Structures are given as C-alpha cells and as structure tokens.
Amino acid sequence: MSGSALGKITHGAPWESADALPHAGESGAPRVDHLVVLGLVPAGARVLDIGCGDGSLLALLRDRRGIDGRGIELSREGVNACLARGLSVIQGDADTDLANYPDDAFDVVVLSQTIQATRNPRIVLEHLLRIGRQVIISFPNFGHWRVRSELALRGRMPITEIMPDAWWETPNIHHCTIRDFVGLCRLIGARIEHATALNARGRPMRFSMPWWVWNLFGTQGVFLLRRDGAEGGR
Amino acid sequence: MDTQPDTALRPDPIDEPTRRASERSQALDPKSPVARFGADRPLLMDAGVELAPFQIAYQTAGTLNAARSNAVLICHALTGDQYFAQTHPVTGKAGWWETLVGPGKPIDTDRYFVVCSNVIGSCMGSTGPASIDPATGRPYGLNFPLVTIRDMVRAQAMLLEHLGVQDLFLCIGGSMGGMQVLQWAALYPERVFAAMPIATGPRHSAQNIAFHEVGRQAIMADPAWADGRYLEAGTRPAKGLGVARMGAHITYLSEPALHRKFGRRFQGGSAPTFSFNADFQIESYLRHQGLSFVERFDANAYLYLTRAMDYFDLAEDHGGVLANAFRGTKTRFCVISFTSDWLFPTRESRAIVHALNAAAAPVAFVEVESDKGHDAFLLDEPAMFSAARGFIDAAARARGL
Numbered sequence: 001m002s003g004s005a006l007g008k009i010t011h012g013a014p015w016e017s018a019d020a021l022p023h024a025g026e027s028g029a030p031r032v033d034h035l036v037v038l039g040l041v042p043a044g045a046r047v048l049d050i051g052c053g054d055g056s057l058l059a060l061l062r063d064r065r066g067i068d069g070r071g072i073e074l075s076r077e078g079v080n081a082c083l084a085r086g087l088s089v090i091q092g093d094a095d096t097d098l099a100n101y102p103d104d105a106f107d108v109v110v111l112s113q114t115i116q117a118t119r120n121p122r123i124v125l126e127h128l129l130r131i132g133r134q135v136i137i138s139f140p141n142f143g144h145w146r147v148r149s150e151l152a153l154r155g156r157m158p159i160t161e162i163m164p165d166a167w168w169e170t171p172n173i174h175h176c177t178i179r180d181f182v183g184l185c186r187l188i189g190a191r192i193e194h195a196t197a198l199n200a201r202g203r204p205m206r207f208s209m210p211w212w213v214w215n216l217f218g219t220q221g222v223f224l225l226r227r228d229g230a231e232g233g234r
Numbered sequence: 235m236d237t238q239p240d241t242a243l244r245p246d247p248i249d250e251p252t253r254r255a256s257e258r259s260q261a262l263d264p265k266s267p268v269a270r271f272g273a274d275r276p277l278l279m280d281a282g283v284e285l286a287p288f289q290i291a292y293q294t295a296g297t298l299n300a301a302r303s304n305a306v307l308i309c310h311a312l313t314g315d316q317y318f319a320q321t322h323p324v325t326g327k328a329g330w331w332e333t334l335v336g337p338g339k340p341i342d343t344d345r346y347f348v349v350c351s352n353v354i355g356s357c358m359g360s361t362g363p364a365s366i367d368p369a370t371g372r373p374y375g376l377n378f379p380l381v382t383i384r385d386m387v388r389a390q391a392m393l394l395e396h397l398g399v400q401d402l403f404l405c406i407g408g409s410m411g412g413m414q415v416l417q418w419a420a421l422y423p424e425r426v427f428a429a430m431p432i433a434t435g436p437r438h439s440a441q442n443i444a445f446h447e448v449g450r451q452a453i454m455a456d457p458a459w460a461d462g463r464y465l466e467a468g469t470r471p472a473k474g475l476g477v478a479r480m481g482a483h484i485t486y487l488s489e490p491a492l493h494r495k496f497g498r499r500f501q502g503g504s505a506p507t508f509s510f511n512a513d514f515q516i517e518s519y520l521r522h523q524g525l526s527f528v529e530r531f532d533a534n535a536y537l538y539l540t541r542a543m544d545y546f547d548l549a550e551d552h553g554g555v556l557a558n559a560f561r562g563t564k565t566r567f568c569v570i571s572f573t574s575d576w577l578f579p580t581r582e583s584r585a586i587v588h589a590l591n592a593a594a595a596p597v598a599f600v601e602v603e604s605d606k607g608h609d610a611f612l613l614d615e616p617a618m619f620s621a622a623r624g625f626i627d628a629a630a631r632a633r634g635l
Contacts, residue, residue: 046594068596070591070596070597076600076601076602076603076617076621079598079599079600079621080600080617080620080621080624081624082598082624083568083598083600083621083624083625083628084623084624084627084628085624085628086628086629086631086632087598087628088566088567088596088597088598089598089599090569090587090591090597090598090599091599091600091601092584092599100588100591100592101591101592102591102592105591105592105594
C-alpha cells in the first residue's frame, strides 16, 4: 500500500466528536470504542454485533439509536448477560455461523476486536461484507511502536493492554497491522469509507495524520467498510 | 437381590387390577378440569377427520390478569402430561416442571397465568385412543384418527379460547413440547409474544423415527396388545410397552450419565450370576423404568404420539424452506439445546436458529453444557434456568408485565 487507500478517506469523520466523551472504564460510562461505533451507526438500523460479549454495545445502540440489534457470542456467560438485557443473541462462532446469514441481512455489522482471533479472517471479512451493507471493524494494531520495539529490541512477543496474553495462551492467532488490514480490504474489494486509529487512551487520533503515523502510534484500527459495488448512499 | 429367576420384564401381578383401574379412570375421568367441545365445535385434524365430540384435560397455576396479557402455555413432551406443577394422580410424584415453574421461579406463577393441557391423542384425560368412541360405545383403539403436532396445537388454541385467553405471553416446551412451540409460532404467529423451544428440532430425524418404530413394534409384538383392542379384551400389552419405554429411555440419557450413575456395577452383589437375571444395575434400572411407565401410560396412546412426532417436519409444511414457517414473525424466540443431547442434538436447534435468522426474527440461542442427555430439560440445570429467567424477564418488560 502506498498510502493512497487511506488517502481517499473522507475527512470529518463522525467519531471526532468522541473527544468530548468520557474515558473508557469510568464507572457506568460507555467505553470510548463503543462511542466511536455509536457515532457510525444510523438511528433505527438493523445491527449485528459479532462477539458481542455481555451486550453492552448492543444495549447502548438500542438505547441511544433505537436500533434493531442481534448478536453472536461464544461464551454462555456472555449470552446469558445479553438475555437479561433483553437482547437477541445466539451462542455461536464467527468462523462457522456467518455462512448461514442471508445477503444484506443487516444495515451494519460490527466486529470488535475479534478478527485477529478468527481462524480465517479473509472469509470472515467477506461474510461481513455480504451480510451487512456496512461493516464496522476494529482490531489491535500489530504495527504499533511498542509492539515493534518489543520485537526489535527485546526480541519478545509483545504483551500490551490490548493484547494482554502470552503467545502460548492468546486467542489472537492472526495479528495484523493497520497497513496489513488495508491490504486485505483491497484484495477482497472492500471499500474503506472511513478509517481511523485509536491512541493508547482509546481515543481517535487526529485525522490529518498520514497513514504511517497511524500504523506506528495507533493501538487499534477502526474501519467502516462497504462491499465494492454496493450502494453508497443510504 | 432375588432368589427366583428374574429374566423377563414382568409387571407385578398384585398391582395389576388397581393399576388398570387407575389408568382407565385418568383417561376417562381425569383429576383435572376438562374442556368439552361438542359436535358444533369439532377439531379439524390433519388426517382429514372432524373429531367431535372431544375433550381437553388441563391444569393451570396463577391468575389471568385484567388485560389478559400474562398467559403462559406449557407444552408437554411425548409421555408427559398436564401435571406440570401438581402432584401426579397416578404416581404421586411432584409436578414434572416444578424446577422451572412456581412462585419466584423463572416462570413465576405469582406473575403469570400458566396453562398446560394434555395433548390430544394422549391418555391423561384428553380425547385419545383409550377414550370411548361415541359411534360404537367402545374404546377408539386404532380407530382413533392419526394425530399430528398441528392437531395438538389447534386443540390447545381451542382450549385457550375456552379459557378466555386471546394470545400468549409465552409458549414454552421441550422435546415434543418444543415441536408444539414451533408449530404455535408458525400457525398463530400473532398470538405468541415469546417462544422457547427447548431440546427439540424442526423435524424428526430418520434415526429418531427408527427408535420410535422399534418401540411401536415392541408394543405390537406383545400378544396382549390384541391388535389394539386390549381394553375390550381385558389384557394389557405391559411387556411390549415396557420394552418400548426401556429402549426410548436410553435415548433420553447419555453415555457419560449412564456411566456415572451405573457404570458396570452389579445389582446386589459383586459377581455375575451366570444367568439372564438383572445382574447389572443399569438392567434393573431400565426394567424399573419400563414397568413404572406401564402404570401410567396407555400403549395405543404411545403409538399415536410417537407417530405424531415422526410426521413433524415444519420445513416440509412450508415449501421445503424452514425460514418460510417464520416469515414476518414478530415473536421473540429463545432456543435452548444441551451438549450431550443426542436425540435432538444442538445442530437441530441451530437449524431452527438459522431459519429464524433468515426470517429476520429476534432469536436468542443458548447451548447448555450438560452430560445429562435429552432429559436435561426436565432436570435441575442452573444454566438453563438463568437463560430462561433472563429471557422471560426481558420479554415481560417488553410486554409491560
């Protein structure tokens, strides 16, 4: 990639207002990365959240955006927490269950911090683009300077806040950098409508930065994708 | 445990007359309220028969609210009955779903009006093959029309109308009860607010039909079955029905559960007797299951209800596409399966979930970790209870209950 893919990105992304929002982890407050997603999801949309955990994002989207939400979650504890919130969540697996959803079943499909843990990220991403008119996807950036320095200077697999597990127990089997991900998007014909990186505090980085800055200083990449050839306007 | 040979399944001769009396009385004169439908309100059956008159025996718990919005229908399984939270009139056992239903339980009888009816074709007070055919004055026997899951649901709908219930807050059931739940959602979608099909499938598999056929042949091979006219002949196909139950009971359990409970342990000793006595605990247990079942169930009813399950194929009823059964539904679903259930394995529940997804229906799905096999849905499974409580409470909030 020569920077052109990110260079095409529309400026003035909707999550810029997230700067005024509270920190992640504050009691009762929504996570900042959830607020970033909130800024991207239109009111009343049909949303599928894959790897939805305890359903906090779906509940946030339902309460603030009036969405019709569905979820997929691997753990029974997560599914039970979702049930108690009144969410329609099925116990399942992104690698095996997405094939069963019809085309264009959702306005927005969200895959948060999960693609690097799937067995086949390319097939998963292709399913996301097939099932949803838009795809919001976030992942830890393996190109972050701390990751690079761990490898380059200490010669060790990095352990960071967003990648807390040792190499022999991590569920993350397909790490990628922001630049790698852009490469996959081009390979499978996914149009990048918006993209940003979140800094170490989980906040969106300033938009005018060139791609290599994101790839170096972003801890997470957040992308809004659409299948190439799919209708652009809502 | 015995000194005499103990090789064949043998009903206790002393209990035989009382047993016969008690079962007959439950089929014809049950210890339950009964809704009677006369010639003006026949049951339109899939077999093309208009059944009239007929009756439905049922039990209720809780109170219907003024808005009539808090009704729950519990659908019982193959050999279940309406005594979901009441002492069984024949066995004296507690209600079969008291783990799930009662004051403060996930199905809270302080909040909901709960109804459970004996399915049409059964033998606990609803019209079935043991009932008297008004045309002949004799028991129907095999002259009773073949029953389908849809017939059961139609009869339940008539009962609910009789009780003044227009629509259900919740329809819930396991196994054959789960088939009824799916059929309710497909047949009367606007009358089911929330549905919980548990340990069930969208159709009966070839393997399950095969097991049922073995059971039916065991009954029919018993000379006492008398071509289905045993009630008039004064005989009882107790051995055939007992063997049918023994075979079926294995399918309700799992290998790990059997091993945990019985292993290869000997009954009343530590060595084989070199005979066909019930040496192993598992043999003794199965014989007990077979014999105690015979006390409370009618052999012909067993033939009819197993057949009803065999015929169930919801996709086939909707052009071969299961999703069509739920097209446009507003009902919210919660599907539950159990990891060790090999009679209705998780993939059957997933087929339901996928169809509901394809129909854009709101659906939740939980696979409960359990080694107790198919019968787990009747047992103390905290993971099932917490899922049920979460789903039902949220549905109640959505309905303003």
